Amino acid sequence: MVTRGFTGRQSGSELSDRIPPGQHLVDNFPVLTAGPTPRIDPADWTFTLKVGPRPVKAWNWSEFNALPRTRMTRDIHCVTSWSKLNTAWEGVAIDDILADAGLIAPTPFALAHCYDGYSTNVPLADLTTGKAMVALKHEGQPLPRDHGGPARLLVPHLYFWKSAKWVNGLQFTERDQAGFWELRGYHMYGDPWREQRYTND
Amino acid sequence: MTEALAPTARWQNCAIVDIATRTPAIKSFFLRLSETFNYTAGQHVEVRLIAPNGYTAMRSYSIASYPSDSKVIELAIERLTDGEVSPFFHDVAQVGDTIELRGPLGGHFLWPGPSSKPVLLIGAGSGVVPLMAMIRYRKASAEPVPVALLLSSRTWREVLFRDELLELERSLPHFAFALALTREPTTRRTDFSRRIDAEMVADVAARLPVSPGCAFVCGSNAFVDIAADAALAFGLEARAIKTERYGA
Numbered sequence: 001m002v003t004r005g006f007t008g009r010q011s012g013s014e015l016s017d018r019i020p021p022g023q024h025l026v027d028n029f030p031v032l033t034a035g036p037t038p039r040i041d042p043a044d045w046t047f048t049l050k051v052g053p054r055p056v057k058a059w060n061w062s063e064f065n066a067l068p069r070t071r072m073t074r075d076i077h078c079v080t081s082w083s084k085l086n087t088a089w090e091g092v093a094i095d096d097i098l099a100d101a102g103l104i105a106p107t108p109f110a111l112a113h114c115y116d117g118y119s120t121n122v123p124l125a126d127l128t129t130g131k132a133m134v135a136l137k138h139e140g141q142p143l144p145r146d147h148g149g150p151a152r153l154l155v156p157h158l159y160f161w162k163s164a165k166w167v168n169g170l171q172f173t174e175r176d177q178a179g180f181w182e183l184r185g186y187h188m189y190g191d192p193w194r195e196q197r198y199t200n201d
Numbered sequence: 202m203t204e205a206l207a208p209t210a211r212w213q214n215c216a217i218v219d220i221a222t223r224t225p226a227i228k229s230f231f232l233r234l235s236e237t238f239n240y241t242a243g244q245h246v247e248v249r250l251i252a253p254n255g256y257t258a259m260r261s262y263s264i265a266s267y268p269s270d271s272k273v274i275e276l277a278i279e280r281l282t283d284g285e286v287s288p289f290f291h292d293v294a295q296v297g298d299t300i301e302l303r304g305p306l307g308g309h310f311l312w313p314g315p316s317s318k319p320v321l322l323i324g325a326g327s328g329v330v331p332l333m334a335m336i337r338y339r340k341a342s343a344e345p346v347p348v349a350l351l352l353s354s355r356t357w358r359e360v361l362f363r364d365e366l367l368e369l370e371r372s373l374p375h376f377a378f379a380l381a382l383t384r385e386p387t388t389r390r391t392d393f394s395r396r397i398d399a400e401m402v403a404d405v406a407a408r409l410p411v412s413p414g415c416a417f418v419c420g421s422n423a424f425v426d427i428a429a430d431a432a433l434a435f436g437l438e439a440r441a442i443k444t445e446r447y448g449a
Contacts, residue, residue, distance in 0.1 A: 001214060001251060002252070003289075003298075003301070004293075004298055004299075005294075006251065006258075007253075008285055009258075024258060030422075030446075031422040031446055032446050033425075033446060034309050034310075034444060035439055035444055036429035036430060037426055038439070080261055117440060146422065180309075184307070184308025184309050185307070185308045197247075
């Protein structure tokens with residue numbers, strides 16, 4: 001239904017194929033978090049890989065930083081309707097984390113776990129083949145606390161709540177287990193191009 | 202804590218039945234739902250505006266009204282100068298217009314229910330909207346949960362729901378209310394004339410009969426960080442502090 005009197009601020013056609021339906025561009029980088037912003041000293045930081053309940057490998061900050069580095073520049077899309085283009089990230093590809101642990105395609109699904117108790121589920125296929133990383137830098141700088149520093153998951157092709165801040169582990173699961181927002185009405189997969197915002201979208 | 206969620210919040214057409222100017226920059230829009238839904242104080246709706254060429258803009262707005270049998274919900278919308286949707290509401294939308302929305306949405310920032318410990322509410326500017334729904338609900342439901350509200354605003358005339366909050370301060374048992382005015386001095390002894398800080402949050406939290414079991418904080422990111430850290434310093438657990446930060 002057309003809204004009487006609404007024209008909107010429509011972006012130029014050269015960008016419109018990069019903005020998913022219902023999204024609008026922002027220049028800033030909004031911060032949305034469900035609770036207080038945690039303080040994590042890199043000296044205390046660890047990242048643990050689990051298969052089911054079983055820990056497979058854990059890295060401390062310096063061990064994790066010694067893993068191969070990957071850079072990617074991607075458009076990101078938040079379910080609250082903002083999109084930001086050309087965001088530059090540096091971190092460790094999930095492929096390289098799995099390789100360092102000697103794991104290949106352990107289970108079809110994963111849950112990312114975080115220092116603040118947050119979690120989110122992502123299929124393995126969306127984490128591997130260069131699609132996702134644990135990001136340590138944004139625009140060349142160490143990741144700020146507000147944006148998940150010292151480390152966050154980055155799965156840029158899904159709505160950004162999947163790119164969990166303050167990540168401290170990945171747990172591989174046989175089933176697709178709902179995470180924090182997925183238990184609270186948000187979509188299990190979250191593809192912005194299919195507008196998978198809420199549970200049954 | 203996790204609500205049983207409706208299968209899908211479907212898009213529906215709502216008529217604007219009333220518009221009220223609340224502050225120089227904030228108007229309330231009263232929308233009549235065509236399909237009623239049950240919501241919990243603190244939840245939001247998603248609004249969708251569609252241009253003649255199909256271009257669609259969506260924004261989320263917290264519900265200011267409290268859950269009741271009414272088919273009318275209230276959204277209080279601040280006019281953002283560089284905004285796309287809020288200027289439409291302020292400058293174009295009229296009573297009788299139809300707006301598309303869906304809800305209720307959000308399963309985290311939720312009034313905790315009748316048996317809970319005292320609740321600390323901290324908001325800035327239009328961040329008071331979901332907190333107002335909680336206070337109105339507590340009044341209407343006669344739940345005896347003690348509530349304290351710390352509300353930051355630039356000036357007295359910009360305090361959203363000011364007269365209603367002052368009236369509730371007089372009439373509602375176990376409701377403590379403090380303003381923090383940042384651009385002018387306050388005349389009320391129980392208020393503050395400065396930006397939010399940890400001491401202020403501790404002062405307001407201590408006006409509750411016993412320590413709060415949870416806190417809800419809504420405002421800009423910088424404001425929420427200070428308020429949430431202050432609630433932590435007061436002794437609340439991180440998981441008991443729920444925040445909503447303005448997005449873009």
